[in-house]
Amino acid sequence: MTTVLTTGANRGIGLALARQYVAEGAEVIACCRVPAKADALKELSAASGGRMQIMQLDVADEVSIASLKGALGDKPIDILINNAGISGLSADRIEAEGWMKTLRINALGPMLVSQTLRDNLRRSSEKKLVAITSIMASTSTATGGKYAYRASKAALNNGMRGLSREWAGDGILVALLNPGWVQTEMVSGEAAYISAEECARGLISRIAELTPATSGVFQDYRGVVSRW
Numbered sequence: 433m434t435t436v437l438t439t440g441a442n443r444g445i446g447l448a449l450a451r452q453y454v455a456e457g458a459e460v461i462a463c464c465r466v467p468a469k470a471d472a473l474k475e476l477s478a479a480s481g482g483r484m485q486i487m488q489l490d491v492a493d494e495v496s497i498a499s500l501k502g503a504l505g506d507k508p509i510d511i512l513i514n515n516a517g518i519s520g521l522s523a524d525r526i527e528a529e530g531w532m533k534t535l536r537i538n539a540l541g542p543m544l545v546s547q548t549l550r551d552n553l554r555r556s557s558e559k560k561l562v563a564i565t566s567i568m569a570s571t572s573t574a575t576g577g578k579y580a581y582r583a584s585k586a587a588l589n590n591g592m593r594g595l596s597r598e599w600a601g602d603g604i605l606v607a608l609l610n611p612g613w614v615q616t617e618m619v620s621g622e623a624a625y626i627s628a629e630e631c632a633r634g635l636i637s638r639i640a641e642l643t644p645a646t647s648g649v650f651q652d653y654r655g656v657v658s659r660w
């Protein structure tokens with residue numbers, strides 16, 4: 433059975449991914465900051481026939497990342513999805529604290545989680561590392577605004593591209609996936625043209641078809657290559 437771990441699983445794209453992987457028959461480790469408040473995940477877990485566990489993880493907190501590793505031990509993880517992210521800080525005005533927090537959660541967090549769980553990936557059959565990035569990571573198409581978010585996703589892309597090269601020797605494949613504009617708490621209104629469910633279906637297909645040829649390629653949920 434495929435084991436999938438996703439961060440930020442309590443709402444939005446992360447919750448839709450958890451739902452669809454459970455429906456496909458996978459074992460899902462759904463990580464979120466506050467399990468006690470994760471009502472949708474609790475319902476999903478209760479209906480999963482024991483295939484879904486909820487685990488605490490704040491990707492900005494090294495103690496929390498180490499506790500997750502302690503709880504998982506050597507358990508193989510086939511698909512590790514770095515989905516958790518924020519976008520609202522230091523958005524209209526460049527401001528140091530919001531910028532640093534955005535970098536910490538969106539860029540450093542996924543790198544630390546991936547490094548900490550590298551051995552769990554290595555021990556699995558599929559060995560797939562996923563980063564949910566954004567078209568706003570693109571330098572060539574950058575229009576301005578949301579500077580902290582753009583910089584954080586560009587840093588995430590750069591780091592994950594590096595891991596796709598460095599960890600290839602372990603057989604680890606890295607998917608760098610731009611989810612499109614998705615109806616979640618992060619994005620609303622007309623800009624968000626797809627539902628979290630449609631997005632998750634696309635992401636899951638891209639993850640399923642990931643090969644050494646597409647490892648480290650920046651692409652969207654439909655498989656269209658995005659510009660760096």
Ligand SMILES: NC(=O)c1ccc[n+]([C@@H]2O[C@H](COP(=O)([O-])OP(=O)(O)OC[C@H]3O[C@@H](n4cnc5c(N)ncnc54)[C@H](OP(=O)(O)O)[C@@H]3O)[C@@H](O)[C@H]2O)c1
Binds near residue numbers: 445489515516565614
């Ligand atoms: N929606 C879009 O159109 C869009 C476009 C491009 C990229 N993305 C990316 O897609 C990913 C998911 O976004 P979404 O649209 O589903 O947004 P969302 O509904 O706002 O969900 C964000 C998730 O990240 C979690 N999170 C935030 N900070 C965290 C931390 N320090 N540790 C662990 N979890 C944390 C949130 O948990 P809490 O509930 O505890 O805050 C929540 O589960 C993000 O990386 C985002 O940048 C989204």
